[in-house]
Amino acid sequence: MKPVTLREIANKLNISITTVSKALKDYPDVSPKTKFLVKELASTLNYKPNAFAVNLRTRESKTIGLIIPVIVHHFFSNVIKGIVAQAEKKGYLVIILQSNESYELEKKQIDLLMNQRVDGIIISLANGTIEYKHLTDVIKANTPLVMFDKIAKIVNCSKVIIDDRKAAYDATQHLIDIGCRRIAHFRGSLLPQNSIDRFLGYRKALDDNGIKYDPSLVYICECDDNSFEEGKENARLLMQEHNDVDGIFINTDLVAIGAISEFNDAGIKIPEDIAIVGFSNWFMSSIISPTLSTIDQPGVKMGKAAFKQLYKEIKLKKRNKPVEYQQIVLKTKLIQRDSTKL
Amino acid sequence: MKPVTLREIANKLNISITTVSKALKDYPDVSPKTKFLVKELASTLNYKPNAFAVNLRTRESKTIGLIIPVIVHHFFSNVIKGIVAQAEKKGYLVIILQSNESYELEKKQIDLLMNQRVDGIIISLANGTIEYKHLTDVIKANTPLVMFDKIAKIVNCSKVIIDDRKAAYDATQHLIDIGCRRIAHFRGSLLPQNSIDRFLGYRKALDDNGIKYDPSLVYICECDDNSFEEGKENARLLMQEHNDVDGIFINTDLVAIGAISEFNDAGIKIPEDIAIVGFSNWFMSSIISPTLSTIDQPGVKMGKAAFKQLYKEIKLKKRNKPVEYQQIVLKTKLIQRDSTKL
DNA sequence: GTAAATATCGAAAACGTTTTCGAAAAAACC
DNA sequence: GGTTTTTTCGAAAACGTTTTCGATATTTAC
Known part of the structure; x- marks a missing residue:
């Protein structure tokens, strides 16, 4: 009923939690034999790490936020499709919020996402958005931000647009x-x-x-x-x-x-x-x-490009390397x- | 730069973390004066609780999962809109995944959501879905599940459909x-x-x-x-x-x-x-x-109804009360x- | 046989919160 | 004044993981 934990595996094998954790992540300082035992038991018990605990420890949520003005628009739902598909490939989940073209809502939603400690945010601005403090705050907090389609030129971050x-x-x-x-x-x-x-x-x-x-x-x-x-x-x-x-x-x-x-x-x-x-x-x-x-x-393409750029920045940030913001311009015809x- | 924690507030006020936490949640056993001080400082420091820590402790993620066959469909994007809107009202975030009408993908995505410890799942089945073990597993794990539109009659859970x-x-x-x-x-x-x-x-x-x-x-x-x-x-x-x-x-x-x-x-x-x-x-x-x-x-209406039912079940489960599954049938014309x- | 190097493990701290429970201080009662 | 009640606080455990670092045990080198 309750999800399996490292502790349970450790107890059943009479070894420490530490060793179980290391075995599962192929640390070099655990013997092949115990590795085998641990992995086998973990898979039969269908062990899945508790995402919260992992995130709390590693400060990575493997989740990104997406804010769009309206979902029920052909273009935007195509973008969603592109982002979700690409994110899944990299093991990321996407939290989608709809600003309804409202600046106030947009601010609140950015806040929500930041509280959730998402690893990055992709956004297409509401028509009503005239101030950008909520966006620069995201950048200040060192959270990667990518804007697409409806962007603010003045905000210093990566952008995916058409000409x-x-x-x-x-x-x-x-x-x-x-x-x-x-x-x-x-x-x-x-x-x-x-x-x-x-x-x-x-x-x-x-x-x-x-x-x-x-x-x-x-x-x-x-x-x-x-x-x-x-x-x-x-x-x-x-x-x-x-x-x-x-x-x-x-x-x-x-x-x-x-x-x-x-x-x-x-x-x-x-x-x-x-x-x-x-x-x-x-x-x-x-x-x-x-x-x-x-x-x-090209909606799907824009979504994919936006996620790819965000992903790049997330990885760079993780390694404490400097990121340079890109302005990606997609072809139209x-x-x-x-x-x-x- | 780094997010503010309870500890920082506690240190600055020379009180314990416990008291800070209680003050913020209006526990009766903290004096009005300290409550005031804590709340004031918390708001000037812009304190936001770390969602992971809260979730790890309380086993609530305030997040639900949504799996739909395709996003780029007028009906489904309307459902998304309804769900996201309703969820936001209750402080819930929605993780959206697209099964592309594939049974295999659907299974993987259910797994993903369960690992993320979402509080509940809303799903419209892929056309290719012929087995339901992944769904009954969700129910077994005691995670509320609501199906809409494309449902499996045989699975015992709440459903939102039309006639x-x-x-x-x-x-x-x-x-x-x-x-x-x-x-x-x-x-x-x-x-x-x-x-x-x-x-x-x-x-x-x-x-x-x-x-x-x-x-x-x-x-x-x-x-x-x-x-x-x-x-x-x-x-x-x-x-x-x-x-x-x-x-x-x-x-x-x-x-x-x-x-x-x-x-x-x-x-x-x-x-x-x-x-x-x-x-x-x-x-x-x-x-x-x-x-x-x-x-x-009525797509938006279906989305709202689905979330409302899920919410009800999440709350009931939290209080360890028995839930009875509903079959909600919406009017068409x-x-x-x-x-x-x- | 002893010393040094290596392989294997586990204790413990940390991430940031919530909640239980007991202690101390203050107030109320007789 | 002494006892009881009430108010106010904080220590500590817990959630489940990751990672550092030190401790054994084993192997290698001479």
Whole structure:
């Protein structure tokens, strides 16, 4: 009933706890014979070391924390998948928390994870996060921290991202290439770095093609959730305010899909009347009608890369070696589908 | 740098560790004055108890394990969301593992969680799971276990499910109500209980309406993953083998969406030529064209219910009280959309 | 045969907490 | 004032492991 301990094994073999422990870990100062006996008995008794005791002693929890804004998003659940898979390979468990895009919750969760003495933390910031003290505190406490996707440039730690600016540039250039000249942009929330970068990429593409930037064509949403509804709402506004727009670059696929749905209902033809490019390559985008052109953002790969970097830093820290923070930039690619096939 | 311990607080105040510990936990045998001093110092030093030490002593980890077949599924990520949210309310953390529908992995992961001494486990079985020893072992070890969605009827523990049989009956009856007479069924994998139940519901509805059951209209997929591709493949087969079918009840929305996509490509009209009902109410189903009629399966609610039950059992176990296992059945409802609007 | 080197073991401290139990001090009672 | 009760504290054991270091026992060297 109760889990087996070293003591029990020691008692049954009439040897000390010390020797049992050493035998199991192949210390050189225990004879082959006792090693054999110990290992055999341990396996028949199905001995499993008590993780708490080990952790207390070694100050390693073999556990990492992951904080993401929302779980129910194709991109994020892919990242989770990548992280969990990679972590398991290295014998690490992952504690997942959802910040719900709330700065306050995010702070509390960081606290929780630190109290749990996780070996490292991977995080994608909430849109509402404007201060970074809780993050620098993690670094000060010497706990490895890796940020991905929604990062804070100012915080000094490793990051796994895509080149949002370039991706947005590509998306906008694509719209221009197929003949769009009045191009709107749904940029979502104002704050997060990737929202900013995508906006800048959009603007740069306009500039480089001699198209005048019109601020009234940029739709911001303070709603903090990049939702389907946001897409519908923005599309409605756009139809009222600008009936001359012939292309839109939209921050996130889900929002783009909301817009498509609204345009479909309103009888506006995609791509003939308005061409649309989304962002992230949600699975959904390939089955909506018309199918949505988008930027492929490799979620699983990002998750794996983030864990790998974290793992590296955990190991370095253990050996008291200096770590140098990496900025890992993953490749994206434009996927053309029907929403931009003129 | 190093985390603060009870000892440090004790030293600074010139009192014993015991008293510090008691003061922080409001034991009655410490004076209000020292309580005040201790608490004040603890908060200025930002003292946080070492979770390992606490756990080692109290044999409570305040952590639960969650094993699900796939994270990147709308239904499952909603369940995760429900569990994580509810757990956080009670101060519990969730370790999430993905079995990838593999029995072997599932076994290993149960082992991992047990070694971590989690306080309880919530699981949705892999399709490949045919033996249940790893699960009964959990129960034997006196660790609360709650199964949801994909359960094993034979295992004696609490379960959170929907009435798959009734839901499937409703879906099939709906097809009959709108005039379908040759109704196929894509049942997915053979093994899991809900696949069986949905099939039985389908069959019962046929029986009750005097429609002869034709085994050749039931499409099984051994591919173990309920995918979009499975839907396309089955749709192709169906078109070759049975051009008289006028309705399909499909095990999962994602598969249904694959089928819709294939039918769309083949120029088969939905619902005029074939009406379709899916299962689960993925978000995607409301935006595909035609929109998909389906059974709403409340993921977040299931997650919350599962955690609540687990929590109850953890508390009961702690007080050495007997627990009685619950079978919680959540309500589903049919959502009619365009794929069955004749 | 003695000295030195090696092989094998175990006692004990430590990780940071919680809780039992007894002791000392203070207060209450007669 | 002496006894009892109450308040307040701390020593110590315990949770299960890891690791240091010293103690035997055995082998090797001469």
